[in-house]
Amino acid sequence: MYSTDCPSAWDHQPTRSAWTRHMMRNVVGQVIWTAAYPGLFYVMVVFTSQAFVFVFLPFILYSLYRSLNQLTYFPWALRMRGILREYPWQILEGVPSGLGKYPGARDDGIWFEFRDPADLDEKIPLVFIKHQRSYWWLKRMDGPRTKPGRRAQIEPLWFAGDPRFLGVIAAPDRGGKAPKRLHVLYQRPVFDSRCAPHTWGADVADIERAQRAGARYLNNAPQPHA
Template identity: 70%
Template sequence: MIMNVLGLVGWPAGWIALLGISAYTPNWAVWVFMPYFLYGFYRFFNQLTYFPRGLRMRRVLREYPWQILEEVPSGLGKYPGAHDDGMWFEFRNPADLDEKIPLVFIKHQRSYWWLRRLEGPRTKPERRAQIEPLWFAGDPRFLAVVAAPKRSGKAPRRLHLLYQRPVFDRRCAPETWGAGAADIERARRAGAPYSGNVPQLHA
């Protein structure tokens, strides 16, 4: 969050500084600065989109403690039976440990780093090792935050919010995965905006 605030301030500050410099340079210098102006404009608005996700992640982390999971299955293609197509992690159902639940990267913004490290035919072992063990906080039936370990192994990095599509899209068909009233209420406190007693969930 701090880095995003700094970026939100830093990119416009760079524009102002370059505009000031360009006032004392030949006209051709403006074209030299143009890549920064265009890229800085993109990055500024990209920083803005982080804050809603950052606040959602904060709510999840207030409700669910971190777990450190070893060898979590993942993939880059469509998960069998899932409605969404994209890269995914597979977790055990808290209500039935024999059942597997995928969490798909529904939104791919800020997920390129993960794309290069999830298990796939071209994934290099040293890249895959960068997300081992996986930091996980949440309930795979609803929403969760995943993160990679720092090199020191003492704190998470590259936090990313994952969720079942019906958590934020009520047009989807319901699927409970054995979630009880207490599970639903906890998910609400973590930011899942359910209005009824039955969660609307599916992969």
């Protein structure tokens, strides 16, 4: 079953399986890093001398940081599910991407460039604002140091969402019929109330759909003229 036959990405069984694997990695990581902090501390106190404190301390602090940081993955996994429930997959060939700052973009970071659904002649960047788990994508974006063949690993690009607001990207599996490496991208005003919303000509239905997908701060967005 091809994903484009489904009314939403979530209706695609391989997508639900991919999301479940994504969530399970979050759970396993949380268990490992949560156990690592007290475990390393116990080993340092019980089995080593004071001379080894400075050897263990960086690892203990890092495991504590990772344990706390891992907690932030769960809300984003739930947001990802909300987007997948609302939008269907689009299978896109040759989506422009880059490693440097996109001209005129609000944020600095690696990016994909999508066409504006309201005006196909206009282009909208989705920047990797959150750098968590972006390293895999970083190594496959268009750039002078991208190793040959790596860009092909994200072709065609799977995209579910609206680039004016938020979306989920994914790379195809080897068979090309299922997504992998799910990642949420969004425009900063969607989740940051301090930023003025920009809707790129979206109508009321588009804004309401984005809100159903999890967009939070679009109530003050400019409304289209009748």
